[in-house]
Amino acid sequence: MMSKIARPDAEQKRLKRKLSPPASTVPGRQAGAALSIRPVRRGDLDAVIEIDAMVTDIEKRDYWNSLYRRYADSVATGQHFLVAVAGDEVIGFVIGEVRDWEFGSPPCGWVFAIDVRPDARLAGTATQLLKAICDRFRKAGVSKVRTMLARDNTLILSFFRSQGMMIGPFIPLEMDLES
Numbered sequence: 001m002m003s004k005i006a007r008p009d010a011e012q013k014r015l016k017r018k019l020s021p022p023a024s025t026v027p028g029r030q031a032g033a034a035l036s037i038r039p040v041r042r043g044d045l046d047a048v049i050e051i052d053a054m055v056t057d058i059e060k061r062d063y064w065n066s067l068y069r070r071y072a073d074s075v076a077t078g079q080h081f082l083v084a085v086a087g088d089e090v091i092g093f094v095i096g097e098v099r100d101w102e103f104g105s106p107p108c109g110w111v112f113a114i115d116v117r118p119d120a121r122l123a124g125t126a127t128q129l130l131k132a133i134c135d136r137f138r139k140a141g142v143s144k145v146r147t148m149l150a151r152d153n154t155l156i157l158s159f160f161r162s163q164g165m166m167i168g169p170f171i172p173l174e175m176d177l178e179s
């Protein structure tokens with residue numbers, strides 16, 4: 001006889017369906033709209049700035065223009081600024097680079113930022129962005145990826161944990177600089 005008690009994985013799938021917006025409401029993710037990941041182009045910057053402003057509530061146009069100048073054309077140096085495009089709409093981005101011997105550690109990949117439009121989340125976009133940048137790190141010859149996140153940002157922590165990331169061997173330290 002089949003049990004009427006929902007299994008945890010079935011329950012999670014049901015909850016996820018409830019939380020996920022229907023595909024037709026996700027910009028550019030109408031049925032059949034394939035997701036592609038590619039290096040950022042200047043024409044993507046407005047969408048990137050908008051997504052960042054949605055997440056942080058601060059529009060930082062100068063910051064993003066300067067980041068674009070530093071990262072957009074620097075694949076050869078191990079720097080990557082990738083966007084996720086659904087249909088013809090940028091719905092997420094990831095930024096990172098390979099850093100050599102930073103904090104005394106052998107070269108490894110660092111992910112500095114990963115963001116997906118709030119109305120396009122829970123559809124695997126960040127997973128694909130992370131995979132794409134990790135593939136590039138691997139090609140650059142490194143076998144480790146690291147990131148840093150705010151202690152109270154449980155959303156980004158849940159995401160990175162879901163990808164297999166664990167507490168690393170470093171701890172951040174800081175102090176105020178007196179003027």
Ligand SMILES: CC(C)(COP(=O)(O)OP(=O)(O)OC[C@H]1O[C@@H](n2cnc3c(N)ncnc32)[C@H](O)[C@@H]1OP(=O)(O)O)[C@@H](O)C(=O)NCCC(=O)NCCS
Binds near residue numbers: 113115126160
């Ligand atoms: C974190 C973020 C990038 C995830 O993007 P996403 O495209 O929705 O992620 P995915 O669909 O690939 O999710 C992969 C896994 O992450 C975890 N996850 C994602 N969103 C979650 C949520 N709201 N609650 C719990 N777990 C979550 C799940 O384990 C999920 O796997 P599952 O769908 O099989 O359960 C997105 O929510 C975001 O941009 N948040 C703001 C990021 C931020 O604060 N950036 C500033 C610092 S860089």
